Amino acid sequence: MDDRLRETLSAMLDDEADELSVRRLLSHEDQSDVHAQWQRWQGIHDLMHRSHSPVEGLDVSTAVREMLDGRIRSQAVPELVTREASRRWQWPALAMVAAALMVGFGAGAGWDSGQPFPDALAFVTATETPDAEPANAVSTSEDPPVQEVALQGLNEKQWEHVSRYLLEHAQHNSVGAGQGSVGYARLASASGGY
Amino acid sequence: MSKDRYVGLSLTNLSLRGFLMVLLLMAVPVYAQTGDAGGYARDKSAAYWLEKMGPALNMTSYRGVYVYARGASVHSMQVAHRYHDGIVEERLVLQDGGSGEIVRRGMSVVCVLPDRGKVKLDQIIPSGPFAEAFASQLVPVNRWYKAELTGEDRIAGYDVVTVALTAKDQHRYTHLLWLEKSTGLLIKSHVRSAGGEVLEHFQFTTLEITDDIPDSEFEIRTEGRELSRTLSDSGSHSDSQSEFSNIAHRQNWHLSWRPEGFEPAATPTSGRGQAIAFSDGLAAFSVFVEPAGKMSMPTGASRIGATTIYMRQLHKGNHAFLVTVIGEIPPVTARKVAESVRVDEALATDAGKS
Structure with missing residues (x-):
């Protein structure tokens, strides 16, 4: 220190x-x-x-x-x-x-495994907003918190596996989401390593 | 003297009053005109701007630098984009970390990217067509997002209108778009959680919209491992349920649930070929299913900015499969999609053979 x-x-x-x-x-x-x-x-x-x-x-x-x-x-x-x-x-x-x-x-960064996913909180809150109209028969408030996985905790093989998917998804995104450069940005970000 | 002054003042007052009247009369049409000009952008509906954004992404010629931030990572890229004789040319140069660039001319893409060891870039070179922002026409965005014009602003030296696309349900995030007024080009965007937290930020910091971009700006200049691929029309996006069934049949797995509005958007053929991408016209997620082999992955989600990665292991008979959902969707939705994956007998049999 x-x-x-x-x-x-x-x-x-x-x-x-x-x-x-x-x-x-x-x-x-x-x-x-x-x-x-x-x-x-x-x-x-x-x-x-x-x-x-x-x-x-x-x-x-x-x-x-x-x-x-x-x-x-x-x-x-x-x-x-x-x-x-x-x-x-x-x-x-x-x-x-x-x-x-x-x-x-x-x-x-630095997420600890074994903790519920932070977004789950925001998610539950989201259902309370007036604009949120539950379109599906999915009550998120009843959904248990999502288990977290720390990316930093993955071993080399696992990280390679996830990286490949991230890049592939980013590629789909640049193609499919119709946001032009945003897709490329995601691709570059994904290939930049974390 | 005082009278003169009085008269004089009186005359002045009259003149002033008259002048003010004239000024007012002149100002009214000017104001009205200004009001029209200012209201021009507002008069156009959000739908108009969204419609304009689609083609603008490809058909506008521009150069500039943009930054992209998600989670703790911030990247900047220099971009030159030209639409010439119906062909899109684009060159993107990484500005941070190792040098690298992506050059695209029509359906031909060349990537020169730094070797980062763990990532096999040849596996991820574009595997599907660079469709011309098809998804925005494919899915009626308004059905899943409340689109509204929220104001006007100035970004990277250009006047913009801001369009908010507020998610109508809990399965997607809210998007804020800043579109350049004359072209509809996306100059800035935010992806926000329901709580208003900015999860992803994209923004041009410098931008020049111009048709005058020489050929030299689309030449590869970075030295490194070059990977090129010509994209084909095979495996193009699908736009119907029957096509999705065909894809799913080919993939030998299917989803028993997916959020409403997310339609199959691409059928990538790279990697081990067990992926399907879905898009609601704005957000997208990809589902990957492959035999686990000796690989073991933890179950759960990680989030990088707006991107959720949900992993789980699925067992069918004696075989294990890795299911991964990656997309700009909330973790709870990603988990629900991952849990809805059903592997067909055929894939399990194949896994047994391999």
């Missing part, structure tokens, strides 16, 4: 970290290192301030999981947050949840 990330971590302890820095920190490849550093500094911080961290016992992963599942977050988390007199922890905690969502699930 470099100095800049340490600085961000330190700023987070003081509730002074900006969103971008938090995202950068959470996208750091060695999260165990970040976690260990956070715990160390948190311990020191607690000793110095003679207080317990409100984050202690706050299960961020559960919150993320629940948000992705589309379930209402259990009351335990907000209670824990609101019970504490200090509101200073709300931003880092929420930022961590939000950044975990952004970093972990954005842009097809």
Whole structure:
């Protein structure tokens, strides 16, 4: 972990970290290192301030999981947050949840297998919009969340297999979707590798 | 003195009033004219612009650079496109990463693409015809999307109209199109989720619409592995249910469900030949079915921008097949399509022989 990330971590302890820095920190490849550093500094911080961290016992992963599942977050988390007199922890905690969502699930990168697909949430929301007219007898709200597959987790053969299909689809797209350059753009994007 | 001034002022006031009246009278027709000019684009329906967009994609000559962003990846390409004597010529040059280009002249396509190791590009060189934006005429887009003009704008130096195609059901995404006013050329587009998130972004950053593009701009200049193929009319798109049945019969698998409005759009023959593409005139998805062999794939979906990849394994008798759905459709729809694939006995038998 470099100095800049340490600085961000330190700023987070003081509730002074900006969103971008938090995202950068959470996208750091060695999260165990970040976690260990956070715990160390948190311990020191607690000793110095003679207080317990409100984050202690706050299960961020559960919150993320629940948000992705589309379930209402259990009351335990907000209670824990609101019970504490200090509101200073709300931003880092929420930022961590939000950044975990952004970093972990954005842009097809770093998705963890075993989590429901993020779009499933938007999808359920979509059915609630006035313009959405269910044309088929498919109730998406009843559809279970779609299992994710991390492209980065595929082995070489599997990735080659997917790449070939991606390119072939992009080709069909440039032919079939009638959007001219957009199809080519998809083709170039697919052949550019991820 | 003061009277003079008064009279003078009075005269001035009268003159001013008269002048303002004249100005107003002059301004009304001018305003009306301006209103007409501004309203010209608005008077045309969204359907008019969509109709114009189809041929404009091929029949407009232009050069420029566009960017394409999906997920975390952003690519830019330089493009020169010319419609001359009924033949489309096009040259696209990758601006990022390794050098590469695609040159097309009519039905002849040459790709010079950097060797990226894992991807066998010769497998993906155009396998079907470059139909002239046929799909937009093939399927009535209005049936599946609510088309409306949403305004006017200026992109890459050109005045454009914006057309929103809002998905009417949950099986497709919403598209926003920015079309150049005089030609109908697509200059910018967004693919958005139902929640309004931009999943895919295409936009010209520089553009020149001109008929004056010399032959030299369509010559291959990149050195590298050249792959060329002349496209044939065989395997062209199909436009009827019976044709789809024929395709499906040839493929030895079929879909027991597909989202309404998605019709078979192409029958690619590359790879191992077990793919069918579907289009609703705007969005498309491809379904690939092939014997798994020793390959094992995870079950689930990945999303790259607006493109969903859904993979699953299907068992028929003692044989396993890989089913992959790739398209600009929501993951839930892709999964539903993948789960609706039914493999016929013949394919299972073939798989046993191979």
